[in-house]
Amino acid sequence: MPAECQLLGTLGCHLCELAEAELMPLVEHGLQVELIDIAENPALFDSYSLHIPVLLRIDTGAELRWPFDTAQVVAFVR
Secondary structure, eight states, rough: OOOOOEEEOTOOOOOHHHHHHHHHHHTTTTTTEEEEEEEGOHHHHHHHHHTTTTTEEEETTOOSSSOOOOHHHHHOOO
């Protein structure tokens, strides 16, 4: 999986924790995911505070919003 992604979320968000757990097996197979805390960036917070977690592709800017499963993530990064 060549795509690099960011997982937009924040500390204490149980849905973000679920999304991160969903991504971990894919990370073990080469998916690169950077965890971004939207609370540290006012622009991201304004844009995503009601929508996290969001998986964002760095190369295309495409977004995959929660809820998502492993199959959806695989299709998203292809």
